Amino acid sequence: MTEETYxxxxxxxxxxxxxxxxxKCNFCEGDPQCLKFCPHGVFGIDEKEKKLIVAHPDNCVVxxxxxxxxxxxxxxGFPSKPEVLNIIKKTRENSEQWKTARS
Amino acid sequence: MSISTLLVSELEKTEDKKIGFIFxxxxxxxxxxxxxxxxxxxxxxxxxxxxxxxxxHPMLCDEDGxxxxxxxxxxxxxxxxxxxxxxxQRKLFKDSFANAGLDVNxxxxxxxxxxxxxxxxxxxxxxxxxxxxx
Numbered sequence: 001m002t003e004e005t006y007x008x009x010x011x012x013x014x015x016x017x018x019x020x021x022x023x024k025c026n027f028c029e030g031d032p033q034c035l036k037f038c039p040h041g042v043f044g045i046d047e048k049e050k051k052l053i054v055a056h057p058d059n060c061v062v063x064x065x066x067x068x069x070x071x072x073x074x075x076x077g078f079p080s081k082p083e084v085l086n087i088i089k090k091t092r093e094n095s096e097q098w099k100t101a102r103s
Numbered sequence: 104m105s106i107s108t109l110l111v112s113e114l115e116k117t118e119d120k121k122i123g124f125i126f127x128x129x130x131x132x133x134x135x136x137x138x139x140x141x142x143x144x145x146x147x148x149x150x151x152x153x154x155x156x157x158x159x160h161p162m163l164c165d166e167d168g169x170x171x172x173x174x175x176x177x178x179x180x181x182x183x184x185x186x187x188x189x190x191x192q193r194k195l196f197k198d199s200f201a202n203a204g205l206d207v208n209x210x211x212x213x214x215x216x217x218x219x220x221x222x223x224x225x226x227x228x229x230x231x232x233x234x235x236x237x
Contacts, residue, residue, distance in 0.1 A: 039135055061133050063165050069194045
């Protein structure tokens with residue numbers, strides 16, 4: 001989704017993706033459920049460290065938090081939605097393209 | 104009317120519930136729906152398929168989606184939701200259905216419509232509706 005926009009803002013300018021709490025993540029005993037669930041390839045595996053990573057953060061659907069539901073150890077967190085909404089709004093306000101929408 | 108007759112009529116009522124169709128599109132920006140024409144899909148269903156109505160919701164699992172379901176769900180309906188994996192739908196909508204007096208295992212008919220062409224998704228909806236009507 002890197003080339004895509006969301007609410008008028010390029011996806012890669014929106015800081016929305018899961019954050020793994022490694023103190024809680026147990027790698028689902030080698031079969032990470034979030035990795036299996038997410039169809040967008042957001043998650044990956046660091047083969048060297050044998051741990052879960054957020055491999056493609058910009059593939060994450062903005063404001064989707066569904067992977068949390070399959071995470072038994074509750075190791076996945078997300079940014080604050082109001083804060084991200086604020087960033088989206090500010091980015092749009094500073095964009096030339098959205099000038100007409102402001103006037 | 105005897106208790107057994109009452110129970111049978113209640114059962115029939117459950118089985119005969121009319122179906123509302125919701126297409127939940129994961130913001131509409133989800134690559135999972137990029138192979139299909141979402142508007143062709145929903146317009147064919149609402150005009151030609153045996154459902155009470157059909158519409159697109161951008162994200163039922165977000166907070167506003169939950170508020171929407173709280174206002175929208177009715178006891179005398181079944182809801183065919185085309186969206187993400189059925190197992191996820193059951194988890195995500197469980198509370199909203201329970202709050203509306205519905206059973207997510209009976210009154211939600213979840214289908215995974217991701218990564219399909221318009222024709223493939225329509226065929227899946229048709230097959231699901233036929234199986235539900237049996």
